[in-house]
Amino acid sequence: MPTNSMPTDTASVLRHLPWNIGVRKPDPTIVVDDLVRSFGGLTAVAVEHLEFQRGAITGLIGPNGAGKTTLFNLLTGFDQPNTGQWSFDGRSLGRLKPHQVARLGVVRTFQLTKALSRLTVLENMKLGAQDQKGEKFLAALLPGWRAQEREIEARAMDLLTRFKLDAKAQDFAGTLSGGQRKLLEMARALMCEPKVVMLDEPMAGVNPALTQSLLEHVKNLREEGMTVIFVEHDMDVVRDISDWVVVMAAGRVIAEGPPESISQNKDVVDAYLGAHHDAPLTAEEEELVLAEAEVAIAAEKAEDADLPTETTRGL
Amino acid sequence: MSEFLDILALSVKSLVSQSAVFFALMGVGLNLHFGYTGLLNFGQIAFALLGGYGVAISVAMWGLPLLVGVLIGVVAAFVLALLLGLPTLRLRADYLAIVTIAAAEIMRLVFRSTPATPITGATRGLSGFGRDFYAVAPFETQRTYDFLGSTWTGREIWAVLVGWILVTLFSLLIWQLMRSPWGRVLKAIREDEDAVRSLGKNVYSYKMQSLVLGGVIASFGGMILVLATGSANPDQFQNANTFLAYAALILGGTARVLGPVVGSMILWFIIAFTDAGLAALIRNGIIPSEILSGPDVANIRFVLVGVGLMMLLIFRPQGIFGDRREIVLDAH
Amino acid sequence: MLISVRTRMSGQLAARILVVALTGFAVFLGLAVATQTSASAEGETIRVTLATSVSGPIEGVEVTVTDDQGDEVAQGSTDEDGRFEADLPGPGEYTVAINADDLPEGVTAAVTERPVTVAEGGVGRTAFALSDGSTGQGGGAARIPQLLVEGLRFGLLIAICAVGLSLIFGTTGLTNFAHGELVAIGAIVAWFLNVSAGLPLIAATAIAMAVGGFVGWLNDFALWGPLRRRGSGLIAMLVISIGLSLGLRYLLNIIFGGRSQPYADYRGQRANDYGPISLTDKDLFSIAISLVVLVVVALMLQRTKIGKAMRAVADNRDLAAASGINVDRVIRFVWIVGGSLAALGGVLFGLSDEVSWDMGFKLLLLMFAGITLGGLGTAYGALLGSVIVGMFVQLSTLVIADELKYVGGLLLLIVILVVRPQGILGSRARVG
Numbered sequence A: 001m002p003t004n005s006m007p008t009d010t011a012s013v014l015r016h017l018p019w020n021i022g023v024r025k026p027d028p029t030i031v032v033d034d035l036v037r038s039f040g041g042l043t044a045v046a047v048e049h050l051e052f053q054r055g056a057i058t059g060l061i062g063p064n065g066a067g068k069t070t071l072f073n074l075l076t077g078f079d080q081p082n083t084g085q086w087s088f089d090g091r092s093l094g095r096l097k098p099h100q101v102a103r104l105g106v107v108r109t110f111q112l113t114k115a116l117s118r119l120t121v122l123e124n125m126k127l128g129a130q131d132q133k134g135e136k137f138l139a140a141l142l143p144g145w146r147a148q149e150r151e152i153e154a155r156a157m158d159l160l161t162r163f164k165l166d167a168k169a170q171d172f173a174g175t176l177s178g179g180q181r182k183l184l185e186m187a188r189a190l191m192c193e194p195k196v197v198m199l200d201e202p203m204a205g206v207n208p209a210l211t212q213s214l215l216e217h218v219k220n221l222r223e224e225g226m227t228v229i230f231v232e233h234d235m236d237v238v239r240d241i242s243d244w245v246v247v248m249a250a251g252r253v254i255a256e257g258p259p260e261s262i263s264q265n266k267d268v269v270d271a272y273l274g275a276h277h278d279a280p281l282t283a284e285e286e287e288l289v290l291a292e293a294e295v296a297i298a299a300e301k302a303e304d305a306d307l308p309t310e311t312t313r314g315l
Numbered sequence B: 001m002s003e004f005l006d007i008l009a010l011s012v013k014s015l016v017s018q019s020a021v022f023f024a025l026m027g028v029g030l031n032l033h034f035g036y037t038g039l040l041n042f043g044q045i046a047f048a049l050l051g052g053y054g055v056a057i058s059v060a061m062w063g064l065p066l067l068v069g070v071l072i073g074v075v076a077a078f079v080l081a082l083l084l085g086l087p088t089l090r091l092r093a094d095y096l097a098i099v100t101i102a103a104a105e106i107m108r109l110v111f112r113s114t115p116a117t118p119i120t121g122a123t124r125g126l127s128g129f130g131r132d133f134y135a136v137a138p139f140e141t142q143r144t145y146d147f148l149g150s151t152w153t154g155r156e157i158w159a160v161l162v163g164w165i166l167v168t169l170f171s172l173l174i175w176q177l178m179r180s181p182w183g184r185v186l187k188a189i190r191e192d193e194d195a196v197r198s199l200g201k202n203v204y205s206y207k208m209q210s211l212v213l214g215g216v217i218a219s220f221g222g223m224i225l226v227l228a229t230g231s232a233n234p235d236q237f238q239n240a241n242t243f244l245a246y247a248a249l250i251l252g253g254t255a256r257v258l259g260p261v262v263g264s265m266i267l268w269f270i271i272a273f274t275d276a277g278l279a280a281l282i283r284n285g286i287i288p289s290e291i292l293s294g295p296d297v298a299n300i301r302f303v304l305v306g307v308g309l310m311m312l313l314i315f316r317p318q319g320i321f322g323d324r325r326e327i328v329l330d331a332h
Numbered sequence C: 001m002l003i004s005v006r007t008r009m010s011g012q013l014a015a016r017i018l019v020v021a022l023t024g025f026a027v028f029l030g031l032a033v034a035t036q037t038s039a040s041a042e043g044e045t046i047r048v049t050l051a052t053s054v055s056g057p058i059e060g061v062e063v064t065v066t067d068d069q070g071d072e073v074a075q076g077s078t079d080e081d082g083r084f085e086a087d088l089p090g091p092g093e094y095t096v097a098i099n100a101d102d103l104p105e106g107v108t109a110a111v112t113e114r115p116v117t118v119a120e121g122g123v124g125r126t127a128f129a130l131s132d133g134s135t136g137q138g139g140g141a142a143r144i145p146q147l148l149v150e151g152l153r154f155g156l157l158i159a160i161c162a163v164g165l166s167l168i169f170g171t172t173g174l175t176n177f178a179h180g181e182l183v184a185i186g187a188i189v190a191w192f193l194n195v196s197a198g199l200p201l202i203a204a205t206a207i208a209m210a211v212g213g214f215v216g217w218l219n220d221f222a223l224w225g226p227l228r229r230r231g232s233g234l235i236a237m238l239v240i241s242i243g244l245s246l247g248l249r250y251l252l253n254i255i256f257g258g259r260s261q262p263y264a265d266y267r268g269q270r271a272n273d274y275g276p277i278s279l280t281d282k283d284l285f286s287i288a289i290s291l292v293v294l295v296v297v298a299l300m301l302q303r304t305k306i307g308k309a310m311r312a313v314a315d316n317r318d319l320a321a322a323s324g325i326n327v328d329r330v331i332r333f334v335w336i337v338g339g340s341l342a343a344l345g346g347v348l349f350g351l352s353d354e355v356s357w358d359m360g361f362k363l364l365l366l367m368f369a370g371i372t373l374g375g376l377g378t379a380y381g382a383l384l385g386s387v388i389v390g391m392f393v394q395l396s397t398l399v400i401a402d403e404l405k406y407v408g409g410l411l412l413l414i415v416i417l418v419v420r421p422q423g424i425l426g427s428r429a430r431v432g
């Protein structure tokens, strides 16, 4: 068992693994076992065994409704499974609240960006910092938190500069473009100094010019020793940056392996194009699949935006 | 003309009157709930009721000192906030709305019910608990004073003065809190609580702190009200008053420290002016009494407030002084 | 571009609101003139009603009113409707006493003296808790069947009012705090037609339902529709509905007056015995009418095209829109149906508890309890939940004072939210 798996050789370590579903990873950080979540009759997630390698970038792909977001929700405490358990660095995470999971170092972003509109970009960032003295009621009344606040602000400005948002620091986050919000959300997650970052479609809706810099940021996270799990529809992106790819369909993991293994996998092709299709994906077909996926995402978004479920829609 | 001046003087008086104080305190609490945290508390009046009756019952029924009564009122408001918050703060925003409005109605019905007579005096209410309060006034409370063009009793001045001191203190408190990281978390919760959770903050605990603090501030409003009027009566604590407080808050501007204070003053100026104005018009036969009679005038204010609240939210949600920019961010 | 659309939108909105305000004012003037006689007779009065469900109204009981000095200010006995009414010298505290010896055989009063506070120009009302042997206060378990049937009646009535509230929530996401006023408007329109204009109550109810449907339509046409198209936030809409509720409620107070009034028809009915329970004919008819109406509503939802469309929109608005359903039309229809059902519910409530300006608000919280229990936004959930709430309210009088029975219902609401916030038929919300 290689305990000294440096970020740089993670990819090569993974390359030697068999392309089996549920394969053991040399140094797993998150381990999922028999996780089931169903909504009424619909089984949204049913994962038997899944491990995420520490220090690697794992791409999670699958058609819409595959259960990727639901899996994220379960792993980060935003939803409770019907059965099953999962652990982070050997510590069981079942029954933990979202904020407790985040404090352990597993931080996620959302498919539909959650920029805090009427807070400035800088305030958004500062919110991400952990263990702030001034976040306690009584301490907030005394000036003791100011020194820490200055440190946090410096760190926030630093990150904003890296994400090219420093010019916007004093603007309301609500004035940012969709792509900038995605950037902000990722930068804000980094303010938590997480060990694992889970990004739900970080590239969706981001203009192509920004995509490249976002990709660079994700790669940098790996260099800094973070584990990245991300959901993405664009196959090129997935091929480009992931060390390992997990494919979900109808709640199950139907394949996992290095990026190049995926487009040759018959189950994956079937999942995307429906059964009775036995050739590997051609470039045009891939385009088609992606276009369909995008339409479906857009529809899903419109739907989500109208759900009367979520709380704070202010005046 | 002199009648008009009288009306004007009366309206000016109500700018700083006990009603303005009462609604300013309710509004400061609501601003914390609704303006900063995004909590839909529609039962703010219940906190005021507990504050008011806390003092009234402790002093008039149990013979305790005034300060103990104040303490009891605050503790009661604290406990109510916990009771309301525990089940609902995990749920959708409108559940808190329904539960708080229901709780406020429950409290009023219980306090005015016959079985509660030995404690609350039922519909008659309680009186005769203000002696200690007026005894500590640094001036003569038995005589009247001329001030701002109208006549004030010494008692009125003392109650209103203490009230405005409280308003100032609580506004300072909110101001300090809202520029701290604590306040930042509250504002973030208002925007999107799941995002805040994903950043490791215990949203539930912050909402609870907000609910408790805002409720306690409102309980002081109730205390001032019963001390100023000299009696605690369940019908002073009508549900509709919560919405008057909302109107004041939105008029002055939500999520601004002075919003509820300014809003409450303006609201009471408008109410006093229309009340007195309509009464004068009826008295002089300009409005025929078949259409509007004396007792209706008190109801007109609620009609105006209701319509005003709608109009504000439809056409000027940022309040009269607000900045449109912030609101536009929220339209989608 | 966006800006100009917005301005036009709010210009249109302003115009609509003006139209509505003018209509409202015209109606207000009309009604105010119609009520002239009752409105001009202001002055303080006291009113006492004595009745039990079995004996009906009790006639010939001596009533004495004393002021806070202990001086007698009025005296007399109850009429055939069990009522006693007298003018008072002014506002203040009074004590009303009844002579228990005058009560019929088997009827006893828990208290014979009650305090009343009368506001300026107001009416002091009081009722005495009377118990009548068979189904009396002390009956305990023997009262359960009786209370269950009364609870059924009350619950069905809540359901009729709440179906609209629930469907509106389901189709538009609006938590409409002004729905209670639709109930009160129905009851009050029927009252004016019945009492002032002398129409039979059944005809008055039909007209009131038409008016209720119109008011529902107007709600959507003039206010909620434009706001929805403008993309107003749900919380802003919720507060707007509060404003509307407040404004309408006190407008009704001005138009109708502060006291509660019975309809002219079906007064003073005596209860008939049906085994362990006894019911007046109007209660029986109330149950029958409610059942028939609710079955018709259920059939409409289940069988008709518009009903299916309503359920589809409530289930998933965008999916419904994508599959070619005209969502705006469906929502407007929901408002019309909801408004006229609320009006009917109002009449039934007025029949059992008299008509008053704030009756809608009283019922609103119980409606919320019902639809929350059933699962917000589901039509059948609203039905089921309301019936349970109604029964619970009545049964709660076994252990708590009658005047506190609504408190029981509201407490139930809070308990439901703790135990099963998604209601019986609802499902959990999604994140992410």
Ligand SMILES: Nc1ncnc2c1ncn2[C@@H]1O[C@H](COP(=O)(O)OP(=O)(O)O)[C@@H](O)[C@H]1O
Residues within 6 Å of the ligand: A039, A042, A043, A044, A062, A063, A064, A065, A066, A067, A068, A069, A070, A071, C428, C429, C430, C431
């Ligand atoms: N709260 C919910 N209630 C009902 N169904 C849900 C809920 N959340 C997700 N689903 C369903 O679960 C399935 C998986 O959804 P999701 O995890 O969002 O898919 P993905 O992110 O892979 O596109 C979908 O069919 C979706 O409709």
Ligand SMILES: [Mg+2]
Residues within 6 Å of the ligand: A068, A069, A070, A111
């Ligand atoms: Mg998803």
